[in-house]
């Protein structure tokens with residue numbers, strides 16, 4: 001050991017210790033298998049062991065999302081922060097990770113539909129939506145717009161991770177997804193959520209290893 005601070009320097013050991021602390025402190029009784037690993041990794045990303053009480057996964061969500069990834073489904077993300085947080089080396093089929101927010105058509109599209117840029121960026125997902133894994137970690141308007149697109153007959157994704165964060169529309173958009181029932185889903189009810197947590201959920205689903 002060198003330096004005046006005594007701290008763990010081994011990355012693998014840090015992960016092992018973190019996951020052990022989470023499993024000791026969090027109430028994970030409602031979850032098993034892949035679903036449990038998803039919740040553990042989401043807690044790992046935010047540091048809040050009470051998060052598990054707000055997690056709502058529809059039956060078969062983890063299996064449907066993991067199977068879609070193994071089939072090579074694209075991962076459609078609302079924000080670059082979500083896309084950048086996904087560990088490419090864990091993905092089982094070299095899955096394409098897509099964020100259309102920077103597409104030059106988006107600002108005009110947002111103006112035209114009278115919505116945010118993140119919501120407008122969803123329009124550019126249509127051709128890839130069927131069987132995809134959708135991941136909304138930031139923008140409530142994106143999640144609302146996705147549900148509207150499904151109402152309009154857009155193809156169904158294989159699974160939706162809907163965990164936007166915030167104070168305006170976040171809780172409401174997640175409640176709407178949970179009530180919708182058309183697609184296997186993961187939500188965190190209330191204000192909590194965010195890009196790091198959403199990326200962590202994908203990373204947990206992408207591989208059996210922690």
Ligand SMILES: C/C1=C2N=C(/C=C3N=C(/C(C)=C4\N[C@@](C)([C@@H]5N=C1[C@](C)(CCC(=O)O)[C@H]5CC(=O)O)[C@@](C)(CC(=O)O)[C@@H]4CCC(=O)O)[C@@](C)(CC(=O)O)[C@@H]\3CCC(=O)O)C(C)(C)[C@@H]/2CCC(=O)O
Nearest residue numbers: 079080081116117118138139140141165166167168194195
């Ligand atoms: C209202 C918005 C919210 N953003 C939140 C939190 C964070 N956003 C960050 C950043 C850098 C981005 N947010 C945008 C998506 C931007 N944020 C919005 C919008 C104005 C509307 C979305 C909505 O309400 O549904 C949205 C712009 C838009 O027109 O869609 C972003 C695109 C803005 C930009 O840089 O142009 C950008 C995303 C960049 C990317 O691709 O990754 C933060 C990092 C804020 C910061 O800079 O401090 C932070 C990240 C949180 C996270 O974990 O993802 C809220 C709180 C989610 C908020 C929506 C709800 C609310 O209560 O206000």
